[in-house]
Amino acid sequence: MPAVRHEGREKVTGAARYTAEHTPDGCAYAWPVPAAVAKGRITALHREAALAVPGALAVLAHDDAPRLRPAGDPTLELLLQHDRVPHRGWYVALAVANSLEAARECAAAVRVEYAAEPHDVVLSADHPDLYTPEWANGGHPAVRERGDFPARFDAADIRVDATFTLTGLHNHPMEPHASVARWEDGRLLVHDSSQGATAVRDALAKLFALDPDRITVLSEHVGGGFGSKGTPRPPAVLAAMAALHTGRPVKLVLPRRQLAAVTGHRSPTVQRVRIGAGRDGRITALAHEVATQTSTVKEFVEQAGVPARVMYTSPHSRTAHRVAALDVPTPSWMRAPGEAPGMFALECAMDELAAATGLDPVELRLRNEPGTEPDTGRPFSSRHLTECLREGARRFGWRARDPRPGVRREGDLLLGTGVAAATYPVLLSPSYATAEATPDGRYRVRVDATDIGNGARTVLTQIAAAALNAPLPRVRLDIGDSRLPAGSVAGGSSGTASWGSAVYKACDALAALVREYGGQVPDDGLTASGDTEREAAAESPYARHAFGAHFAEVQVDTVTGEVRVRRMLGVFAAGHVLNPRTARSQFLGAMTMGLGMALLEGSTMDPVFGDWAERDLASYHVPACADVTGLEAHWIDESDEHLNPMGSKGIGEIGIVGSAAAIANAVHHATGTRFRELPLTPDRVI
Numbered sequence: 001m002p003a004v005r006h007e008g009r010e011k012v013t014g015a016a017r018y019t020a021e022h023t024p025d026g027c028a029y030a031w032p033v034p035a036a037v038a039k040g041r042i043t044a045l046h047r048e049a050a051l052a053v054p055g056a057l058a059v060l061a062h063d064d065a066p067r068l069r070p071a072g073d074p075t076l077e078l079l080l081q082h083d084r085v086p087h088r089g090w091y092v093a094l095a096v097a098n099s100l101e102a103a104r105e106c107a108a109a110v111r112v113e114y115a116a117e118p119h120d121v122v123l124s125a126d127h128p129d130l131y132t133p134e135w136a137n138g139g140h141p142a143v144r145e146r147g148d149f150p151a152r153f154d155a156a157d158i159r160v161d162a163t164f165t166l167t168g169l170h171n172h173p174m175e176p177h178a179s180v181a182r183w184e185d186g187r188l189l190v191h192d193s194s195q196g197a198t199a200v201r202d203a204l205a206k207l208f209a210l211d212p213d214r215i216t217v218l219s220e221h222v223g224g225g226f227g228s229k230g231t232p233r234p235p236a237v238l239a240a241m242a243a244l245h246t247g248r249p250v251k252l253v254l255p256r257r258q259l260a261a262v263t264g265h266r267s268p269t270v271q272r273v274r275i276g277a278g279r280d281g282r283i284t285a286l287a288h289e290v291a292t293q294t295s296t297v298k299e300f301v302e303q304a305g306v307p308a309r310v311m312y313t314s315p316h317s318r319t320a321h322r323v324a325a326l327d328v329p330t331p332s333w334m335r336a337p338g339e340a341p342g343m344f345a346l347e348c349a350m351d352e353l354a355a356a357t358g359l360d361p362v363e364l365r366l367r368n369e370p371g372t373e374p375d376t377g378r379p380f381s382s383r384h385l386t387e388c389l390r391e392g393a394r395r396f397g398w399r400a401r402d403p404r405p406g407v408r409r410e411g412d413l414l415l416g417t418g419v420a421a422a423t424y425p426v427l428l429s430p431s432y433a434t435a436e437a438t439p440d441g442r443y444r445v446r447v448d449a450t451d452i453g454n455g456a457r458t459v460l461t462q463i464a465a466a467a468l469n470a471p472l473p474r475v476r477l478d479i480g481d482s483r484l485p486a487g488s489v490a491g492g493s494s495g496t497a498s499w500g501s502a503v504y505k506a507c508d509a510l511a512a513l514v515r516e517y518g519g520q521v522p523d524d525g526l527t528a529s530g531d532t533e534r535e536a537a538a539e540s541p542y543a544r545h546a547f548g549a550h551f552a553e554v555q556v557d558t559v560t561g562e563v564r565v566r567r568m569l570g571v572f573a574a575g576h577v578l579n580p581r582t583a584r585s586q587f588l589g590a591m592t593m594g595l596g597m598a599l600l601e602g603s604t605m606d607p608v609f610g611d612w613a614e615r616d617l618a619s620y621h622v623p624a625c626a627d628v629t630g631l632e633a634h635w636i637d638e639s640d641e642h643l644n645p646m647g648s649k650g651i652g653e654i655g656i657v658g659s660a661a662a663i664a665n666a667v668h669h670a671t672g673t674r675f676r677e678l679p680l681t682p683d684r685v686i
């Protein structure tokens with residue numbers, strides 16, 4: 001049902017309040033002080049001038065900040081706890097003052113002396129510190145080998161050996177990270193811009209050694225996160241520390257220029273893809289080898305080689321990750337971590353294989369459809385990539401395509417079209433929900449879900465109403481509050497499945513209960529609960545993934561080198577789509593982010609300074625409306641009984657996966673040149 005966005009009116013009228021818009025009485029303001037060296041040690045910290053700023057309240061640093069306990073995340077538990085500087089931008093102090101302006105001035109007046117050490121911030125495929133970790137992000141083994149890749153690759157009739165180099169990327173949500181914290185009678189109340197209030201509450205409980213019941217975290221409206229708010233972040237911890245230290249409520253809104261160093265990034269990758277195939281295009285050997293970086297604070301391994309374990313028949317294969325711990329900020333999740341960069345490399349390599357075999361790129365993919373998941377041998381719960389490719393080709397008008405590269409001209413413009421496939425796993429996390437019926441025929445459903453713009457409020461209300469067989473307006477849904485039954489993080493495209501299954505079960509049980517009472521709800525109401533604990537712990541006998549196909553048409557200006565996407569069309573197989581309106585938005589938003597990845601977005605590490613060069617939206621370019629024309633998202637309404645009661649797969653991330661490859665393949669078709677680096681900015685293309 002295309003229900004309209006539940007809180008749409010509140011959002012467009014400004015009534016929806018975001019974290020930074022909560023200002024408790026007596027609120028103080030905090031402004032962090034980032035490290036000014038890329039590696040070293042703090043040798044002295046001078047507070048005098050800072051504390052002399054009118055309105056200054058405190059300057060917290062490692063020598064006086066409240067002590068933190070282990071919480072399983074060194075990016076949090078080490079905040080203001082020691083004198084080491086692991087990367088530029090790491091917080092060395094926190095200024096607190098009566099106003100935002102005073103806090104900023106106070107922070108600027110803190111003088112820190114460092115013993116700087118030489119730093120190393122540049123990833124390369126032959127970096128001496130590269131090692132093979134046990135795990136890549138997402139709990140995937142770092143290395144998987146089947147058969148004898150080297151021998152079969154050497155023996156293949158057709159061989160593609162291509163290396164792709166991707167820069168770091170940053171999530172840059174529209175609403176920067178923010179927290180407002182206050183302590184009252186030993187209880188901690190935090191408004192936090194987060195993808196999961198339960199997770200933030202649990203982290204704060206560990207860090208401050210508090211019973212989770214004494215902490216409330218509210219994430220009512222969130223202006224995007226794209227993974228950067230998927231794990232608890234420094235603002236919540238720092239605001240709570242400052243509030244504890246000063247005895248005042250404290251608001252901390254990160255300036256955008258500080259996001260890059262402390263809220264994660266998509267790690268740069270160097271990816272080598274080798275594909276051996278017969279002259280008929282059938283793949284015999286496939287290797288996807290990834291080199292990436294993490295920080296010295298925490299190991300995070302971008303799992304870019306993982307989609308190659310899912311996509312194509314490949315009897316002999318090797319997928320492997322290596323990582324180097326550099327003096328860089330800690331990487332983290334960014335929309336479709338692993339799949340987005342990994343499928344760029346794999347799907348561009350497939351395009352190279354199509355060219356090498358003379359096969360149409362759609363036909364090449366169809367020829368390599370596996371019967372079961374290549375890596376595990378498990379049957380797919382549903383796949384339908386073939387249908388996505390065929391349906392996309394039909395809608396896009398692919399059949400008339402002249403395969404020759406570099407031959408379509410319109411004045412100074414070269415034109416081309418490209419295709420790429422997409423995949424994203426079906427994930428599920430433990431979530432809990434309750435549903436209550438009252439005698440007036442109304443229902444109240446509670447789950448600590450987060451609406452980060454994904455439409456969670458809307459679709460969860462729909463799921464509840466359907467299970468209760470009640471009209472939407474009869475259902476009140478409470479989310480975004482850690483006092484509600486625990487909900488998983490809005491991440492991994494798992495929200496609707498995780499929260500939704502719990503909501504469905506609670507509402508289904510409640511409906512049965514109401515029937516038992518003959519439809520007469522007693523005065524004190526009826527309540528039922530549901531959870532996904534068992535499903536989250538269970539190993540499915542099926543390989544469960546969403547799939548899709550992207551088609552793109554580009555024009556390349558031969559005078560300026562500018563690439564523009566004329567149209568992009570995606571067809572997805574993502575289970576049952578619960579709300580076509582919000583789903584379309586998710587797909588289009590992610591495709592737009594893929595366009596940004598292909599053409600505009602890039603964070604470059606300054607080797608001397610040891611920091612990201614782009615730290616604002618003037619230099620980190622994201623697509624604007626004028627960059628996004630002719631976008632279409634379609635889907636195949638799959639029926640898959642091996643998923644959840646709604647039959648849904650996740651849709652938040654698959655739209656970005658493969659979209660950059662479709663554009664890069666179109667640029668090759670337009671120009672005849674292979675670009676194996678992103679973004680395809682004019683300086684690269686010209």
Ligand code: MOS
Binds near residue numbers: 225337493
């Ligand atoms: Mo998304 S990167 O799983 O928050």
